[in-house]
Amino acid sequence: MEFVDSTQITEEEKKYYQSKLEIMLNELLEGSGDTVQEMKSTNQEFPDPTDRANYESERNTALRIRDRERKLIKKIRSAIVRLEEETYNVCRECGDYIRKQRLNARPVTTLCINCKEIEEQKEKTQQI
Numbered sequence: 001m002e003f004v005d006s007t008q009i010t011e012e013e014k015k016y017y018q019s020k021l022e023i024m025l026n027e028l029l030e031g032s033g034d035t036v037q038e039m040k041s042t043n044q045e046f047p048d049p050t051d052r053a054n055y056e057s058e059r060n061t062a063l064r065i066r067d068r069e070r071k072l073i074k075k076i077r078s079a080i081v082r083l084e085e086e087t088y089n090v091c092r093e094c095g096d097y098i099r100k101q102r103l104n105a106r107p108v109t110t111l112c113i114n115c116k117e118i119e120e121q122k123e124k125t126q127q128i
């Protein structure tokens with residue numbers, strides 16, 4: 001589909017982003033269900049300490065992934081709300097429009113490319 005990089009999101013584009021976000025959301029919701037199941041079913045004793053260590057590290061990875069998924073789910077849900085409110089492509093920092101090219105690549109973004117770069121700079125300096 002053609003994306004006109006104007007400020008307004010057309011009805012057609014709105015539907016496109018909506019279904020894109022809903023697909024992402026459904027995949028995540030189905031996926032996290034699996035992780036919970038696996039974690040419950042592998043709750044057992046380990047005679048070999050190596051197995052136990054492996055299990056612990058796998059479990060930690062699973063928890064980290066789940067944490068990331070939870071955050072992403074929240075972002076997707078708020079993106080769907082922003083689509084409804086027609087603020088989906090408005091940068092939360094400067095109020096400028098986020099380019100559609102960027103929204104296509106990162107459908108949950110709330111920052112325009114300039115603000116994103118500034119934020120990343122800040123994060124880097126904070127880590128030092």
Ligand SMILES: [Zn+2]
Pocket residue numbers: 091092093094095096111112113114115116
């Ligand atoms: Zn901005």
